[in-house]
Amino acid sequence: MTSPTTNLIAKVRDFLGLERNILVLCTTAILLNFGSTIYNPFLPLHFETIGVSLALLGPVFSALAIASAFITVPGGHFADRFGRKRITILGSAMMAASMVPLYWIGAWPLVVACLMVTNFGRDVYRPGTYAMIVESVPVNRRATAFSIMGLIAFPGSLIAPIVGGYLSLSGDYHMLFVVSAISFTIMTLLRQVFLIETKGRKNPNTGEEIKTEKKSLSFVEKLRLTWKSSPSTRAYLIFGVTSALAGSIVGPYFAAFYLKILNLDQLQIGSLATISLIPNMICQLPGGKIADRIGRKPLALLSLLSSPIVVLAITQATNFNQLVIIQLISGAITGLSTGALYTPPTELVAEEYRATALGVFNTTSQLAGAIGPSLGGLIILIYPFLTYPRHIFYISILAGIPSIILFTMSVKETLRKRDDMHRSST
16 A cells, blocks of 8 residues: 555646656756856857857857758667667767866857757757656657756756856856866766666556567668658648748847847846746746647747747847847747647657658758848848948848737647557557
């Protein structure tokens, strides 16, 4: 007979979806988020201190994105073939190792090279990690699992920007990379010790072993099956491209807008990143539960429709307090929609080539995201940033409209489809 305490723990675990792999990935993602967000908000400013102009900033971020894009498809293939855990550990170790030289390096091409390795490591394991998550929980808890992962991981993101802003008040950003290297190293060790491989385990939905079909499905065949899976899959693929292209145009220029146009200091810039994450964290779990109950698409549309409004509001802000209000609202919407946005691509394809398909989705969107910053640099050349600081944001908003229309009209709801499949198999 189980004790009341044991029953309570079991109920909490079931409610939150805390299967072991989910818990390990959540807790180590605290370190991932801390190591990433301690330097990411300040990366454009760091590049400027080592000789990168605002016009060149776009091509630099394009180069970083390209390094990520080409590894996700083979990374997903390797995760399908050799296991999710091996690729996750390999990528995590690459992230840790690539941070160390950045404390000493001052030449910006070498900084770009090191950060390429960092992005390479992060994205080589991303498809396998997503596959591991959905293979660790039943269909009706998948969006919740993604939301819980974000919820538990948030303390790292909350603290890091403020720490980074404080450490870089002097205008020197090198120490941020040392702290990041330590964080990534601990993350790698914990994942090595505690993660459990899901390849070959029983599927929690059917009780059957998860198939990888490593002998019967070639890499090229998996790519072909991903494209031919369904019209909705193709629509999602194109949506990812158009959405990433529009959003990445302005990515490197938010920090410059805050610093040069609104006259914020580094600590305020870091604080804005933290402020947006507080409502995000609060809304993660309710958003995941809603997406698992009513479907993925409604909350995904909420995020897509609100994004251009948020960008427009930022361009019209005149002081720090207004930006705080905008970030609080934006963070709440992002938190509600996180699980809804992450889950559909994992449910649009079959299990035996899921990680490869996720790699295809990531690669195509990241390639588009690699073009965006270069387009942003071209826009800066045509409309100089200090003279026309808002033009680049307006162009990004207009460029994002087709992706919203495409998702609304052509990407189907995935939750009902999976539920129907599950019922038909029982």
